[in-house]
Amino acid sequence: MTPYLAEARAWQESWDRQQETYLPDREHRFAALLDAADAVSGDGPLRLLDLAGGTGSISLRALARRPDAQVTVVDLDPVLLTIAEASLSGRAAIVTADLNRPDWTAALPHRGYDAVLTATALHWLDGPRLASLYREIHDTLRPGGVFANADHMPSDALPTLTTRLTERARQRRAARHAAGAAQSWAGWWEQAAADPTLGPLVEKRRQIYPTGHSPEWTPPASWHLDALRAAGFSEVGVLWRNGGDAAVAAVA
Numbered sequence: 001m002t003p004y005l006a007e008a009r010a011w012q013e014s015w016d017r018q019q020e021t022y023l024p025d026r027e028h029r030f031a032a033l034l035d036a037a038d039a040v041s042g043d044g045p046l047r048l049l050d051l052a053g054g055t056g057s058i059s060l061r062a063l064a065r066r067p068d069a070q071v072t073v074v075d076l077d078p079v080l081l082t083i084a085e086a087s088l089s090g091r092a093a094i095v096t097a098d099l100n101r102p103d104w105t106a107a108l109p110h111r112g113y114d115a116v117l118t119a120t121a122l123h124w125l126d127g128p129r130l131a132s133l134y135r136e137i138h139d140t141l142r143p144g145g146v147f148a149n150a151d152h153m154p155s156d157a158l159p160t161l162t163t164r165l166t167e168r169a170r171q172r173r174a175a176r177h178a179a180g181a182a183q184s185w186a187g188w189w190e191q192a193a194a195d196p197t198l199g200p201l202v203e204k205r206r207q208i209y210p211t212g213h214s215p216e217w218t219p220p221a222s223w224h225l226d227a228l229r230a231a232g233f234s235e236v237g238v239l240w241r242n243g244g245d246a247a248v249a250a251v252a
């Protein structure tokens with residue numbers, strides 16, 4: 001059973017602030033993903049899968065736009081899912097599943113989603129696994145449904161400029177962390193470890209993600225577009241881009 005977290009909204013907010021130090025345009029990319037979901041939805045409630053959704057940031061924004069949306073959050077992290085469950089408070093199905101396993105779809109409460117959205121997450125998987133995952137995502141969507149993935153995806157056309165933009169952003173971020181203007185990834189996890197409810201879950205998380213992070217496999221957007229085409233999507237393209245990050249979208 002998920003433990004009760006009294007200050008879920010505060011934890012949700014601090015996660016968002018911490019992520020924004022790495023992704024200053026985070027709200028813009030979320031808006032691009034949610035617009036794509038809106039664009040394909042019909043008259044009924046939007047059926048949305050927030051893949052590797054963490055604390056449910058995308059789900060909360062989807063529900064703010066569409067209070068009747070049927071939302072599923074899938075993730076493996078017990079800390080982030082506890083925050084998601086408490087801050088979404090019964091408005092979303094929370095599913096613990098490992099996207100490295102092809103059977104992750106077995107636990108989903110629906111089939112035929114209108115939209116599968118994911119952000120800053122699939123670089124945790126390696127190339128062969130991600131290519132397979134794209135096929136599995138295709139099969140969770142209804143025909144005409146949309147998948148969108150916003151992540152670190154260097155530009156094929158501007159490799160040198162992208163590297164410089166990424167380095168400039170890294171320097172700015174390091175200065176903000178050094179000055180205490182923003183919280184770092186490591187600092188956020190230290191704070192969570194000190195919380196009486198989240199602390200034991202941080203320990204559990206260490207067993208799941210022993211290195212604490214990901215392999216950081218970040219191929220260019222063209223790799224994703226090729227893999228999405230091979231996965232059976234009928235339309236694929238870049239939906240949004242800023243510097244070294246992009247969102248690719250694909251219609252099932």
Ligand SMILES: C[S@@+](CC[C@H](N)C(=O)[O-])C[C@H]1O[C@@H](n2cnc3c(N)ncnc32)[C@H](O)[C@@H]1O
Pocket residue numbers: 019051052053054055056057074075076077080097098099100118119120121122124125
């Ligand atoms: C940087 S967080 C992003 C979370 C959320 N999408 C957001 O934008 O706030 C990356 C997420 O990917 C999830 N993730 C990584 N590998 C996973 C896997 N194999 N199965 C399920 N979730 C995974 C992590 O647990 C984490 O919640």
